[in-house]
Amino acid sequence: MAGLIERYREHLPFADGDPVVSLEEGSTPLVEAPRLSRRVGARVWLKLEGANPTGSFKDRGMTCAVSAAVREGAEAVICASTGNTAASAAAYAARAGLRGAVIVPEGRIATGKLAQALMHGARVVALRGTFDEALTLVRRLVDRHPIALVNSVNAFRLEGQKTAAFEVLEELGGLDALCIPVGNAGNVTAYWKGFREADHAPRLFGFQAEGAAPLVHGAPVQAPDTVATAIRIGNPARWEEAMDAFTSSRGAVRAVSDAQILDAYRFLAAEEGVFCEPASAASVAGLLAHGAGEAESVACVLTGHGLKDPQMALDQAAAVVPCEPDLSAVERAVLG
Numbered sequence: 122m123a124g125l126i127e128r129y130r131e132h133l134p135f136a137d138g139d140p141v142v143s144l145e146e147g148s149t150p151l152v153e154a155p156r157l158s159r160r161v162g163a164r165v166w167l168k169l170e171g172a173n174p175t176g177s178f179k180d181r182g183m184t185c186a187v188s189a190a191v192r193e194g195a196e197a198v199i200c201a202s203t204g205n206t207a208a209s210a211a212a213y214a215a216r217a218g219l220r221g222a223v224i225v226p227e228g229r230i231a232t233g234k235l236a237q238a239l240m241h242g243a244r245v246v247a248l249r250g251t252f253d254e255a256l257t258l259v260r261r262l263v264d265r266h267p268i269a270l271v272n273s274v275n276a277f278r279l280e281g282q283k284t285a286a287f288e289v290l291e292e293l294g295g296l297d298a299l300c301i302p303v304g305n306a307g308n309v310t311a312y313w314k315g316f317r318e319a320d321h322a323p324r325l326f327g328f329q330a331e332g333a334a335p336l337v338h339g340a341p342v343q344a345p346d347t348v349a350t351a352i353r354i355g356n357p358a359r360w361e362e363a364m365d366a367f368t369s370s371r372g373a374v375r376a377v378s379d380a381q382i383l384d385a386y387r388f389l390a391a392e393e394g395v396f397c398e399p400a401s402a403a404s405v406a407g408l409l410a411h412g413a414g415e416a417e418s419v420a421c422v423l424t425g426h427g428l429k430d431p432q433m434a435l436d437q438a439a440a441v442v443p444c445e446p447d448l449s450a451v452e453r454a455v456l457g
């Protein structure tokens with residue numbers, strides 16, 4: 122399967138012969154969710170972005186951002202991140218032979234993401250501050266040093282991420298509504314760009330965690346907090362564009378509680394066989410809590426894989442059953 126620059130080159134700002142840094146991202150599964158559909162009273166599909174090479178949708182944007190950085194002669198890339206952008210930037214930097222640095226909020230990044238960024242050889246800086254502070258600082262840093270910024274303030278990121286909208290439309294033909302978690306608001310902005318370019322306008326419903334819901338409140342949140350660390354963001358960089366997407370598509374942005382997020386997280390794993398990370402489950406939590414207007418067909422974007430955050434899974438799931446190595450003990454353990 123081709124990577125997405127190859128698959129969608131005519132819709133992307135890359136000419137034949139431009140350098141392409143790819144891990145064959147994109148072309149992710151869109152699976153129907155029968156139990157969720159029954160609960161919601163509509164046909165619901167799950168876009169499994171955790172199936173990307175580093176386990177999140179960030180790879181779509183990163184193939185474009187890092188390919189463009191190579192084209193421009195950059196030697197290093199940097200980002201602020203709640204974890205997934207860091208993992209993806211580190212992987213694509215390694216692939217391209219560039220140096221990578223990532224700045225993450227100390228103690229607030231899931232274990233899998235940290236392991237990825239370190240294994241790919243990025244310099245991982247743990248900031249004693251929030252994601253919002255980290256982003257402000259890297260933006261100032263790249264003004265002073267020749268390092269490519271690969272956060273979603275980089276337009277190439279959105280170009281890559283818009284391809285997910287193309288894929289959904291290619292598979293379903295059309296769509297009434299899309300549910301999506303919102304953090305820094307780059308992804309919803311990218312989907313809206315993709316839908317408009319493909320001449321479709323499903324209603325976009327964005328969901329933020331209650332403790333980190335600046336777009337819902339209409340004001341930045343100084344100390345954002347949620348179990349969904351990926352979207353623990355108080356001042357989204359793509360604020361205006363995201364609000365325009367919600368308004369123009371006749372959608373909405375709403376909040377979901379941590380309890381609702383974790384309910385949806387467990388439900389998807391146990392009832393649909395789909396393991397996503399907590400932030401991703403916000404899309405389904407929102408659909409269950411608020412609905413999606415009168416939509417008959419709905420796609421929920423599951424932005425990252427559940428294995429990103431093994432500690433959260435172990436905290437939320439049943440305990441393992443200890444057992445002695447003899448048959449009757451095993452019988453009791455298995456059947457009891």
Ligand code: F0G
Binds near residue numbers: 203398
């Ligand atoms: N879901 C996951 C799993 C994420 O990692 C993010 C963002 C989002 C949803 C929200 O997307 O920011 O485009 O609105 N993660 C960024 C990061 C902030 O640093 O990995 P958004």
